[in-house]
Amino acid sequence: MKKRYSRFVVATMFCMAVLAFAADDGQEKNTILHQAQLKFDQTGKTPTEIKFAGAQQPAVATFFQEYQKYFQISGDNQIQLYRSSYDQLGAHHRHIQHYKGIPIIGAEYILHEKNGAVWYANGRLVHDLKMDVAPVLSEAAALQAALRHIGAESYMWQNEANEAFLKRERNDANATFYPKGELQLTSGRAEITAANMKLVYRFDIYAAKPLGRYYVDVDAKTGAIVNQITRIHDVEVNGSGASLYNGTVAMRVDQVSGSSYRLQANDNTVRGADIRTYNMNNGTSYTNSTDFTSSSATGPWDDAGVSAHWGAEATYDYFFQKHGRNSLNNAGFTLLSYVHANLVGMGYPNNVNAFWDGSRMTYGDGDGVNYFPLVCLDVVGHELTHGVTDFSSNLIYSYESGALNESFSDIFGNAVELFKENPGQESGFPLARWRVGEDLTANGLGIRNMQNPNEFSDPDTYQGAYWYTGSGDNGGVHINSGVQNFWFYLLVEGGSGTNDVGYAYNVPSLGLTKAAAIAYTN
Template sequence: MTKHYSVAALLLLGALPTAYAQEATRAAQKFLAEDGTPALVQFRPESSAYTLSQARQALIEQLQLKSDDQMQQARTETDNLGFVHEKYNQFYKGIKVEHAAYTLHAKQGKVESMSGQVERISGLSVTPSMDAAAALQRALAFVGATRYMWQDAAEEAGLKQQENNPSATYRPQGELVIVRNERSTNPLRHSKPTLAWKFDVYAQAPVSRAYIYVDAHSGEVVLQDAIIKHAAATGTLATKYAGSQTSATESINGSFRLRELTRGSGIETYNCKKGNSYTSAVDFTDADNSWTEYANANFDNAALDAHWGAQTVYDYWKNVHARNSYNNAGAKIRSYIHFDDTPGDGRGYENAYWNGSVMTYGDGDTRFDPLTSLDVCAHEIGHAVCSSTANLTYSNESGALNEGFSDIWGAAVEYYKAPTKATWLIGEDIDKVRPSLRSMSNPNAEGQPDTYKGTSWYSGTGDNGGVHTNSGVLNHWFYILSVGKTGTNDIGSAYSVTGIGIEAAAKIAYRTESVYLTASSNYAAARTYSIQAATDLYGAASTQVTAVTNAWYAVGVGAAAGGATPPPTAGAYCTSKGTDVRYEWIDLVRLGSISRTSIADGGYYDGTALNTTLTAGAAQTISFSAGFASTAYTEYWKIFIDYNQDGDFTDSGETVVNGSSSSAATLSSNFTVPASAKNGVTRLRILLSDASSTTSCGSYGYGETEDYSITISGGAAIADNGLVGGGSMGLTPLGATTAQSTTQRLELYPNPATDLLRIAMPGNAKVVSVSVTDIRGVRVAASQLEDNQLNVGALAKGIYTLTVSDGQKVFHQRFAKQ
């Protein structure tokens, strides 16, 4: 059934009179998403703020909505801080825009802030070329299951009974929506709003459940958003078994079963008998309510862990966060034990998952023991909480956040009920192969990154874009926020964070997830919204806000809070934006580990979540190019780096590139980071304009601005080779030959290096000896040197110091291994 919405039923958002154009005077600060749309709008307390009755005006003015955009009110919630949160879903020409929602946050009737994700859509046809039936066949071919739930008459009957609805069915019903195309490799189509058919496809063998989105014109699958969230590719979560516990049960017909009705709508635990049918599952029973005989060869005691665990998780959410079950409406929690996706194959099922309705647990096999303990329950029910709040799309960064929040709740619930257990290890007791499945205190130990795009960061397409790997960054952020930590991360940023305790950290995490995050949120958004959540709870100048900010800095997301090392926050820099990108835009930026290609980003792209390390005193090459709709016009390039981290680009030497070109080819320019550059994270700004007079601040006509983060390491103390700052202002197409002069200083390139590091000695002298030390000053294993080239392929990612001798003089220089 196609879902269309009457225009009369929507909050129509057309043009408003000039008298309503107050957005510039009302908003104190705007934080932009990567696509240049407002992610968070904060209002001045002293301003003539909007009221909730002015929602239409606020949304139009602050989001710059057009006549084809409509916002439909979805729900209103009031939290225990007295905030009213009014949430709206976006529609375009009456068609719902998936993952696009905006929320007004008000107190005492006055809107204090707005947050969410809005899509900029224009000229998109909402008339499908393919009907729902044809699109469903494309979706089923993509899933490729051998059997689906709606093909099982017993499961269909069970669903009708469960939903108390004779029309209920697992058969997918197509809904016409607009969604970003996240699967296309064509840069002109990737991540662009697409008219699509949406299907909820529940496969029985092999087990899977996901929203499948099919392009309503081409039939291409453009997005898969998993409903069943597995905790790992070969097995999910493991926790420490609870031992002897008391638990509510139900007395019936002279015996007892694992059901109870005192928590919400109840908690029920069933036995799948090593099958894959929910409707065939039966009760676990006991004659005297003393369940000691369940420790048997069949691992029936796993059911006791799951039942007690579900009750404990319910109690945590109720007692700590005032949340009534996962949906905050008392939803029943059903758990199914001894589930096996392929009965009779002689292997146990090494997984546990929330399928969108119930909890499902396997018995494990070669990797795991039965997966039914406390933080497994907390993790999986955490997915249910997420689906009822932020509903984070289960792919790429939003999927990593989805997994990370579930791990957070696993740790928080375990600490709440069993604080002497290994809070920061996930799966340490049931994993038969590894010490644990994941480590929140040391993600690298189990192959996860502890720094955004650092060591072990996954950038492929497997595991829904690495959701179980890249979640390590959020896990480590929560760990650092809770207990504190001092160190240097993978991108060379030194940090020191004072912990605020797991209870306060969990309150901030919950408010971030339940109030501010939206389906498409990424790590940059999580940082922005968690700072806002901490501000709501503890005040803008609180130690908690400082800790949240610095914990994100510690894991490589954004700047630190105040102090000498960190740069100004994102909002402290002046804005710069092109107002028209119909003809030209920035389509490539490459510097160190930053490498991004794109089409037009609406005049501004916030890439500050992307970071590369530059060594003070080292020569660098930056590459960039313009994209043109047709004619290649003469464009003026200006590139700035805030070397002294004072929040502007006006100081001497901070203009790295200043030149023009009419080429669409990749251009390159050389510059040297000043030896006096301040250590820490700072801002790189790249500006393309058709006007030579355009400066680093303000709006301008045709063109685009992109911002990125740079970590300066080394500083003046190690720049003992007389290196000076300054950039090469001429723009040379990459690959073109230029006259080369004999170097008068030690140079290393490429820097950062991947395999070979080229050493250019003063006067082209021959290298006689080299040594490499890590950031601690510890000498690392010797690398092979040949023809002034050093093989660094075996080094771990990080910052190193190279000491080089020509037999008479000794030179020192830092380099980064990526």
């Protein structure tokens, strides 16, 4: 079906209508009502986008009351504020739809506000939902079904040392890895419609051996597994790399005593968040990790520990200085990095990996031949951006939403690197700067190429060459990320051509600052 785009369309992104209100023949309709432009979903019941004229912008507090008739949802539904974030463009208020008090996964509406008024709103809601939300299974029975599904040899909460570690890490005597079920409504991997909704218990299950962390959704009526979503977001390569040595770098460290220092920055006098970096000593237990220490603030230090620690500082600085964000959650989240992890012992096929697990960063040492410790700046920025995404959106880590999740990490990992190593430059970057992980690979080619995703058999076009449709790699999250990666490259550097599906494009260079601002607010 041919699409007509009204303005500012980046032809290579293909899967997103960037600031444009599109009309799909016969399926979506645009309406100008009270000087607001509304774009409706395929049912014609919910505006998926509303753009308001300057003089007619409603107040945040009364938005849903004023526009309730356009959302057409019954009295059993509530729209509840979930989270607010703030940047140079104003405030962004994320709301989640609840049915009979139970949240609906994926049913969200975001109000973008400036000076108390809503200038833009977007999202989707579920209509005509009529179902019983009383569970048949107990939470305990549902948890046993989830554990049978995961089938791990051991779990984090079964080890007292792990439980003690978590309490110490969070400074919370009640913290535990033991999963608690939360009733939610979800369509699983099907389309988010009333017909596909199921009442589930959602558990956050952290397996110790083999290592894995997952959301598991168990049908609260039947005990069937509705969905499993990995929470560990990692850098995947084919088993080879090169370490990044940045020379002498400035960083904050903690003076424990007169002649004892460690890689921690806990005073909050320079940054609004603590940054702590630990040595796993080629082990598998976070509990047995130790401080990186030195007898002098200027070292000698462990090089990989310095790279991870400095990279975490650089990532914090980038998001704070460029987007006004105070750490991952915009509220001073502590940045925890664990270096020299034995990933093979944790269940990975090799040590060529790094991952964010929802709470902390873990870095492998590579294979020492083709890949070296995965602590280069863009990889550190990449993994910590997964944390930003976790706290900012509900991009489920599978299939297309997972590819967007991965791409945002590539984008901002790259932005952190450019911010630190090419300060003040807006465009015209060396092509090597558009490679992901180029510094950790022995051949200097990296693991992905944002300027030319096809080099690594990744697509640059939605459903074009190399587009992945299988279930491996969580539905191709590291592969199909190439589409949005190329989009970002074009926004920064500009470019023209014809894409794989026959669309001609000519994109002017916006420069890094504007391109990153667009990506950040997407």
